[in-house]
Amino acid sequence: MSRKRKLEDTSAGSAKKPATSLASWTTVEDFNITRCRQLNDMHIEPFKGPVLYWMSRDQRVQDNWALIFAQKLANKVRVPLCVCFCLVSSFLGATIRHYGFMLKGLQEELRSLQIPFYLLCGTAKQQIPLFTSQHKVSAVVCDFAPLRVPLQWSKDVAGELKKQGLPLIQVDSHNIVPVWEASDKQEYAARTIRSKLHKKLPEYLEEFPLVEKHLHKQDIPPSTDWQKAFASLRVDKSVGEVSWATPGTRAGLKKLEEFCDKRLKQFDAKRNDPTSDSLSGLSPWLHFGQVSTQRCIMRVSSHKGSSVAASVASFVEEAFVRRELSENFCFYNNNYDSINGAADWARATLQVHCKDKRDHVYTLEQFENARTHDDLWNAAQLQMVNEGKMHGFLRMYWAKKILEWSSSPQKALEIAIYLNDRYELDGRDPNGYVGCIWSICGVHDQGWSERPVFGKIRYMNYAGCCRKFDVKKFVARYPGSKTTKSK
Incomplete structure (x- = not known):
């Protein structure tokens, strides 16, 4: 079935509010155009150069709506297709644990890509316009991430491409229902978004078309220097x-x-x-x-x-x-990693109890080295440090105890996000930020019975964990989780 629905675009000057419709040339056969939004108001016709897919968040060839759209668009106008990835030397505290996983994954997946791939070292704002100018690109397609830094990247690139008269089209290939189609506002909780998502699921949960060998050849050979890429990194290699x-x-x-x-x-x-x-x-x-x-x-x-x-x-x-x-x-919510992103009731209750006496107060160093009085918390921290993961249930307990044992809620959220992003393989992710701010600031939750330190924020304790699972069995897996007295 051919989907030719038009979508309002988002200009480079506005991160979220729609402005004008996508131009008719972006309508391609058998593609739901509501997966897309245009980030500037440029319109090129006829096409003379290739379509470029700027890969960033979605690092795969198949099952990738952004690459599927880019190929369909290139086939429609009979021009070459190419793919690039911009590698920055550092990113929000990511370590070699994260960069290694990413770069090795890119190498494996792109061996199967029969489309020229270019690994560009540097910021997208610099590298994408330079590439489009050198290779006479006609249009750029990018994927989507909701965090501040990648949103700014796409905004910057949209502005630079506008100077060249080139369109930038963004495709949400990470979510099943595109984030701008799921809701036009911040949802209060799972119960307020659940029906909206399920209502739209039949429209979006469809089999992916295959990305195939591209018929329109690109004269410029692919360029990837993985050794240079690794050498360019300026990241912590101790993790x-x-x-x-x-x-x-x-x-x-x-x-x-x-x-x-x-x-x-x-x-x-x-x-x-x-x-x-x-x-x-x-x-x-x-x-x-x-x-x-x-x-x-x-x-x-x-x-x-x-x-x-x-x-x-x-x-x-x-x-x-x-x-x-x-x-x-x-x-x-631009304050997704700050206490300012919490609801009014949560900020108020945390403020009321900010000066409550804590039985234990630990420093970042003590938390990071799993030196608390709680062997279960220490074991969870060691799992994260050593394995790059933490069991989902323990992530909640882990973050809530950081709130209980930190000098302030602001400090607790700061510590939780720092540790999560430093050690978790899935750090710097919306799930991680929301997990931390849910545990510490009650986002997507409701007020509970009031108690010291937590106020009305949902509480978790050691005894509750013991009722759910064999705590001693889990702790035994991590011999370094022995308890210590707080200072």
């Missing part, structure tokens, strides 16, 4: 790469199949038990866009029968509703 997660789409899809075959049946009943291997473990591949969330939802949902029905529903709730709720929050 080493992990062995359990192999980078790349192929490994990510294998992980998905393992989850479906071995763990899906027990996901609903055991997903909050850190001693049970019941989670998908897919977050690193989803974060770097090496595997599509939409592919995961379709694969998991293909399992039918009463024995897996509850687990399928739980997975869809977490991977679809909760994940896209986080995208919504970060897109519409």
Whole structure:
């Protein structure tokens, strides 16, 4: 079925509010154009040079709506297609753990790309306009991320391309329902966005067309110098790469199949038990866009029968509703990593209890080195430091205890985000920011019974964890989690 719906665009001067319709030349056969928004008001016709896909967040070839659209557009106007990736030497505290996973994944996936690929070292604002000028590009397609820095990147590039008379079209290939189609405002909670997402699911949950060998040749050869790329990095190499997660789409899809075959049946009943291997473990591949969330939802949902029905529903709730709720929050709330992003009731209750006496107050160094009085917290921290992951249930407990043991809520949120982004393979992700601000500032939650330090923020404690799972069994996995007295 051909979808030729037009979408309002977003100009380079406005990050979110629509301005004018996408031009008719962007309508391509069998593509839902509402996945797109135009970031400047440029319109080139006829096309003379190639279409460029500026890959950033979604680092895969197949199951990538942005690349699919770019190829369909290039085929429609019969011009070459090329792909580039801009590598910055440092990014929001990312370490070699993150850069290694990303770059190795890019190398593996792009071996299969029969389309010229260019690895550009430097900022997008500098490199994209230089590339489009040198190669006489006619239009640029990019993917989407809701965080401040990548939004600014796309805004800057849109402005620079406008000077060249080139359009920049953004495609949300990370979410199933494009964030601007899911809702036009910040949603209060999962219950307020759930029905909106499910209502639109039939329109967007469709099989991906294949990215195929491009018929219109590009004369300029591809350019990738991976050795130079690694040498250009200015990142902390003390946080080493992990062995359990192999980078790349192929490994990510294998992980998905393992989850479906071995763990899906027990996901609903055991997903909050850190001693049970019941989670998908897919977050690193989803974060770097090496595997599509939409592919995961379709694969998991293909399992039918009463024995897996509850687990399928739980997975869809977490991977679809909760994940896209986080995208919504970060897109519409510029303070997604600050206490200022919390609701009025939460800021007020935290302020009232800001000076409450804490039984324990730890420094960043003590937290980072897992030197608290709580062996479960220490074990969770060690899991994150050593493995680049932390069980989802423990992430909540971990962050809430940072609130309880920090000198202020602001300091607690700062510490939680720093540690999460430094050690988690899926750091600097909407899910991570929302997880921290939910735990510490009550975002997407409601007020609970008032207590010291927490105020009306939801509380969690050690005894509650003991009722849910075998705490001693989990702690035993991390011998360094022994307790220490606070100063």
